[in-house]
Amino acid sequence: MRNRHSLRTLLVMSIFFIMLLSSMLTGSSYIVLLMFGIVPFPFLTQLTRPLLLLPFSVLIGMFISVFISARILRPIDDLISATRSVSKGDFSVRVEVGTSVDEIDELQRSFNEMAAELGSIELFREDFINNFSHEFKTPIVSIRGFARQLQREDITEEQRREYAGIIAEESDRLANLASSILLLSKLENQNIVTDKAPFRVDEEIRGSILLLEKQWEAKELALNLDLKQVTLTGNAGLLSHVWMNLIGNAIKFSPRAGALEICCRREGESVVFSVRDEGPGMDEETQRRVFDKFFQGDASHSLKGYGLGLALVKRIVLLCQGEVEIQSSPGAGSTFLVRLPDEAS
Numbered sequence: 001m002r003n004r005h006s007l008r009t010l011l012v013m014s015i016f017f018i019m020l021l022s023s024m025l026t027g028s029s030y031i032v033l034l035m036f037g038i039v040p041f042p043f044l045t046q047l048t049r050p051l052l053l054l055p056f057s058v059l060i061g062m063f064i065s066v067f068i069s070a071r072i073l074r075p076i077d078d079l080i081s082a083t084r085s086v087s088k089g090d091f092s093v094r095v096e097v098g099t100s101v102d103e104i105d106e107l108q109r110s111f112n113e114m115a116a117e118l119g120s121i122e123l124f125r126e127d128f129i130n131n132f133s134h135e136f137k138t139p140i141v142s143i144r145g146f147a148r149q150l151q152r153e154d155i156t157e158e159q160r161r162e163y164a165g166i167i168a169e170e171s172d173r174l175a176n177l178a179s180s181i182l183l184l185s186k187l188e189n190q191n192i193v194t195d196k197a198p199f200r201v202d203e204e205i206r207g208s209i210l211l212l213e214k215q216w217e218a219k220e221l222a223l224n225l226d227l228k229q230v231t232l233t234g235n236a237g238l239l240s241h242v243w244m245n246l247i248g249n250a251i252k253f254s255p256r257a258g259a260l261e262i263c264c265r266r267e268g269e270s271v272v273f274s275v276r277d278e279g280p281g282m283d284e285e286t287q288r289r290v291f292d293k294f295f296q297g298d299a300s301h302s303l304k305g306y307g308l309g310l311a312l313v314k315r316i317v318l319l320c321q322g323e324v325e326i327q328s329s330p331g332a333g334s335t336f337l338v339r340l341p342d343e344a345s
């Protein structure tokens with residue numbers, strides 16, 4: 001309230017002083033012109049009448065400016081109350097855009113954009129918390145259920161083995177989820193890559209392919225490798241998450257007996273890694289969201305995962321000053337391409 005009042009008073013006072021100053025300047029210029037005989041000396045009545053009218057016109061002007069200032073300041077009023085709503089956590093508030101003043105229109109538009117942006121961050125935060133608790137709760141509920149089953153006397157040896165197997169699998173899932181979350185939050189608070197050393201990218205990728213052998217063998221995938229001998233100065237351990245996640249996803253989304261193409265090569269001062277699969281591909285909306293934490297294209301969660309792999313890939317690649325790109329369309333498979341600058345080159 002105080003701000004609005006002072007702004008309005010300021011406006012009225014400014015108008016008052018402008019009018020007063022211009023009347024005084026006009027008066028004194030007239031006197032100067034009289035003194036130098038540039039204008040003829042009027043009769044006294046001719047001089048006093050306009051002089052007497054001057055204070056009246058200043059007063060009337062001030063009176064009008066009080067009303068006009070209220071109208072001019074209305075959009076500012078609206079912005080102040082909308083800002084108060086935002087500070088109380090209501091991000092749905094918007095101000096009406098459209099005055100005749102460009103700067104105020106710009107302010108209103110920027111305010112609306114800011115409120116929308118804050119709203120989507122809040123939504124993202126709520127989503128994150130919901131997803132986070134969902135992903136943690138599911139394996140815990142499953143472990144509790146099967147542990148209770150194991151306590152029963154009337155189950156067969158085969159059932160006992162099966163339940164113990166599920167408990168072990170779900171515990172692994174929980175441990176993986178916890179380590180992914182920990183790694184991601186650690187990387188989000190990190191701005192530089194430590195422990196850099198030259199390493200052979202092609203050898204690291206071959207190592208990752210070997211670690212995933214059980215998965216691609218089970219799906220009978222045909223692997224086409226084109227791994228050129230390239231050396232990169234970086235943190236090999238950190239980058240192994242990139243190879244493992246991208247190759248792991250390509251295997252996961254490939255159809256049985258499909259083909260996988262994995263390449264690495266040097267392109268100028270960068271090292272390029274790409275992995276292409278013959279999976280379901282992604283539409284543009286999915287491609288935009290795959291790097292978000294907990295995003296899973298398949299909401300039924302039928303394929304194992306928790307939507308953190310690509311968030312990790314993106315963070316690691318960004319930390320290494322590189323870029324990751326997707327070439328994909330529904331039904332036409334997907335290619336993930338990572339470009340990493342090599343400091344040593």
Ligand code: ADP
Pocket residue numbers: 245249250253277279280281282286290295296297298304305306307308309310311334
């Ligand atoms: P998840 O562990 O669930 O796979 P990611 O972050 O690795 O999580 O992937 C997020 C989503 O991106 C997946 O649920 C899927 O919808 C999409 N995706 C990732 N890789 C591929 C791929 N190679 N082909 C098709 N979709 C993919």
